[in-house]
Amino acid sequence: MRPSVAILGAGSMGEILAEGLVRAGWALDQLVMAARRPERAKEAERHTGITVLLDPGEAASGRDVVVIAVKPKDVPALLDQIREVIAPPQLLISLAAGVPLSVFEEAFPGVAVVRSMPNTPAAVDEGMTAYCGGAHTDPAALERAASVLAAVGETINLSEDLLDAVTAVSGTGPAYVFLLAEALTEAAIREGLPHHAAEKLVDQTLRGAGILLAGSEKSAFRLRAEVTSPGGTTAAAMHTLENGGFRALIEDAVRAAASRSRELGMEAAGHSKEA
Ligand SMILES: NC(=O)c1ccc[n+]([C@@H]2O[C@H](COP(=O)([O-])OP(=O)(O)OC[C@H]3O[C@@H](n4cnc5c(N)ncnc54)[C@H](OP(=O)(O)O)[C@@H]3O)[C@@H](O)[C@H]2O)c1
Incomplete structure (x- = not known):
């Protein structure tokens, strides 16, 4: 029931x-x-x-x-x-x-x-x-x-x-993905794609990659390795992201969100004691 x-x-x-x-x-x-x-x-x-x-x-x-x-x-x-x-x-x-x-x-x-x-x-x-x-x-x-x-x-x-870590990862997570979508769409437009095409390419790519990742036995690392051939286009993109500190930025963002979650909790706990 x-x-x-x-x-x-x-x-x-x-x-x-x-x-x-x-x-x-x-x-x-x-x-x-x-x-x-x-x-x-x-x-x-x-x-x-x-x-x-x-x-x-x-x-x-x-x-x-x-x-x-x-x-x-x-x-x-x-x-x-x-x-x-x-x-x-x-x-x-x-x-x-x-x-x-x-x-x-x-x-x-x-x-x-x-x-x-x-x-x-x-x-x-x-x-x-x-x-x-x-x-x-x-x-x-x-x-x-x-x-x-x-x-x-x-x-x-x-x-x-x-x-608090969950809040920073999956609670906040959709925003990370939406920011990636925004950035990728803007980059696509700068590469000459019409706006509607850029949006469609990005949205469906994120959807497809998400479904593939969630439904696959393979890790994200493995799936990425499979589309990255040495000297290829993906390798060039990954190299740029790694050199630009992509991973460290994500780590900092997650740490900031987790820390804010703790602060909000302490504020709420403090208020409820005062009340
Ligand atoms: N949105 C997310 O992505 C997300 C994800 C995970 C968890 N959460 C959690 O979900 C909770 C709600 O977030 P939200 O994004 O839905 O916020 P929200 O859109 O601001 O909704 C909260 C609603 O509660 C109403 N409210 C406040 N005090 C009330 C009271 N005493 N009695 C009845 N209604 C009252 C607010 O009224 P007013 O319209 O007058 O402000 C508002 O409409 C938060 O604690 C958040 O941490 C949100």
Whole structure:
């Protein structure tokens, strides 16, 4: 039986998850969302077909699963709004980047909490979500969380100390790919390709390479070696990227994102202690 789900925060991720749950077979009356502005509530209701309330406490009350889908900075205020209505056996799933399980466990003693990090390809059911369970999360609760998160793609259970790294890799990851797409498209146009052709070549190449990589037993290194012949065109391109510090830049970018994730988490944890 599918659990009823309340999604608190009807923004990008909230809507993506809501739409994914509907596509996965959740009935509209098993789902509810909460927004904080009437305009956003109306818009989200129009996009998803799901009832969107302006009171997160009312939305969360009596639901099997409550998803926290607000920005990390808004978590403390939201927790105050739902403090009175959350109790076992409800399951709380947080999507908030960097916010530790302890923030939720202190706010809701004894409640099963799952912290997760999805990404935006969830919008096309190709998401990658890592999740971890807290002190009161038994295997059944973890499975229930995975069943909700798997509505929009692949899932992986990891320990909490790895989630800032996950945020930096797969949470932020689509942006790295989009930046590569932008740069490659601009370079294609500079090489004389018409705009529409450049976009088509780049988009389909990224899609094809992604599907090949995900579906292949071979590593990225192996697949790259196979298209790189000595003295060839790919070798010339790889040489330029390596010499320009491509790898080191990616490493720095991932480190910066992981460190920002930790900072956001500490800010949220600090605020919730002050509140
Ligand atoms: N987007 C991503 O790629 C991504 C990936 C992984 C994880 N996440 C996580 O997902 C969470 C949501 O991110 P997002 O990109 O979806 O942000 P977003 O588009 O800003 O959505 C958050 C929504 O929550 C609403 N909200 C804030 N406080 C509320 C409250 N007390 N009650 C009801 N609604 C409230 C906001 O209202 P307003 O419209 O008034 O601001 C906003 O519409 C974040 O914690 C983020 O770390 C996002």
